[in-house]
Amino acid sequence: MTQNALLLDPAEPVARIHGEPLLEIPQDLYIPPDALEVVLESFQGPLDLLLYLIRKHNLDVLDIPMAQLTRQYMAYIEMMKQHRLELAAEYLLMAAVLIEIKSRMLLPRPSKASEEEAEDPRAELMRRLLEYEQMKLAAQRLNELPQAGRDFELVQVLIERTAETRLPEVGVEDLRQAWLGLLARAKLNAHHKVRREELSVREQMTRVLRMLRHGEFEPFENLFEIEGSVPHLVVTFIAILELAKENLVEITQTETLGKIYVRSSRGNDSAD
């Protein structure tokens, strides 16, 4: 019962647009342009969208008016296309299914066939919708349960282990999860996504800095790995520029067209 109360809380906004709560999904198809993308993207797939339409328009799941549902569904699909939302193939497949059911319902029912055999063309769709809805609600309830870490911490009092011999085992997936946790907290999504190309530059930045750790000037060309491919050389070049931009290295050339030298910025101490 508490769950119902939570779900039905009218004060809970449907979405937030520029921080302002949108308290209801607007009637019919009109959705403020800013909200549209958010609303459309919130659907988990065609079943979720269909359920939304059915519930919103108070349609009877046991006797779905196929013409009306199909029309509304197609209107949403059209909107998604217009907003260039990545439209999963499943949405188009469902459109085909709806149209097929609709057309089968237009056919005259075989009068002589026994009632049991002439299955309602909507039966399978109805079953899938209900099964999905059941799981959707289950997911909500599961998410409402207090979760370790999120809703309560576990007690962990200091214990001085005698001779800590075993080291924690960690894998790549743990790193990914740690980053995921950071993203979730810091809302870094916009500018902290990490791409593969970026990682290769960062790797070269680290390699070059490590080479320069001695603090002396190093000829520019020595910083490149000769056996590297052309893209690899380009990445190293970008890495050196990036290091210079971040004031991590100092690049000097004593005369025009002369040899270029690079050294780590910390070498500056003695030079000054």
Place this chain on the structure above:
Amino acid sequence: MSDPAVEMTQQTDSGISALNAEQFRKVVEAALLTAEEPLSLSDLKKLTEIPLENRWLERLLEELSDRYADSGVELNRVASGWRFRVRPELQPHLDRLSNEKPPRYSRAVMETLAIIAYRQPVTRGDIEEIRGVTVSSQILKTLEARGWVEVIGTRDVPGRPELLATTKQMLDDFNLRSLQELPALEEMSGLLAQGSLLPDEAAA
């Protein structure tokens, strides 16, 4: 009255160890307060050489739990054993100290978890069938890395798809002792009754 202290003394009469019941209670308490994971009865039995009966140990744990009735933490029994946790109602205050929280998962992740929890064992195909969309590997990796889901075998059909199930740790993290303690599923017939449960309705 079968006081644990007395029984312990009797057991100690065999002369194996000098731990008395009062001190053993403290050892169990310290073990539970420092443990990284819930401790099962068999874990706890390792704390002493004296062979202990489950029943006796359970009574000791209940008494320990009572000692914390008036404290900021509580001793819970979960799927893999006993563990202390912060009383959830106090957590919002603790959150003021640090914002280090694990992520809240998206609907896609939670729906996948729900299907695995309620329908296990299931294949990825089963999940896709119910959700009506592809289940990305990322979603499953996230659930596996969190230690909530694992592969427990393969289904004997062409392609031998992997069968997924939830773990004990998932139950622990939701403070449950068994799958039976999961929230009850909404009956299909209830769903038919014009979606009074749907959050979308809140909007309308």
Place this chain on the structure above:
Amino acid sequence: MSDPAVEMTQQTDSGISALNAEQFRKVVEAALLTAEEPLSLSDLKKLTEIPLENRWLERLLEELSDRYADSGVELNRVASGWRFRVRPELQPHLDRLSNEKPPRYSRAVMETLAIIAYRQPVTRGDIEEIRGVTVSSQILKTLEARGWVEVIGTRDVPGRPELLATTKQMLDDFNLRSLQELPALEEMSGLLAQGSLLPDEAAA
């Protein structure tokens, strides 16, 4: 009268919050039992909006310490604050347990490593900016001791902060040939709750 409860009530008269002293004691207790590092008085003051006097807080801590006089752990005051730890005399018993489950790094350690791996070279300040909290020296020491992180230079800004990067050994231990084999993170945001949408927010 110098009863903390009374003083707290007086302080609450200013009407800022409804936390009473009894409940606040529980919050402090829960915070200390879950903290990874000792908590200073100023840390503890963050637990409530009500401004607290050091003297009052110290008395509360002493009372809390007394409550644990008869328990398996003790509340200690150390250089950087207060923390619970196991009573040393019980330690030998607990060692019987510890040889099984592999230890795990804390979230703080793993996040710090992730930032260094994905964002290198970075300074401690960079890490703190991304994590939004102070990075303790302990965390960096742990990673350096493991041979996963090293200082590879300094940034040419005031204070000359050290630049941290991951090592070859880190790649070896993670079974990677290069950083490029780290999972790319473009698609990950889809796994998180967007927090902006009711349908996504199963929990209220």
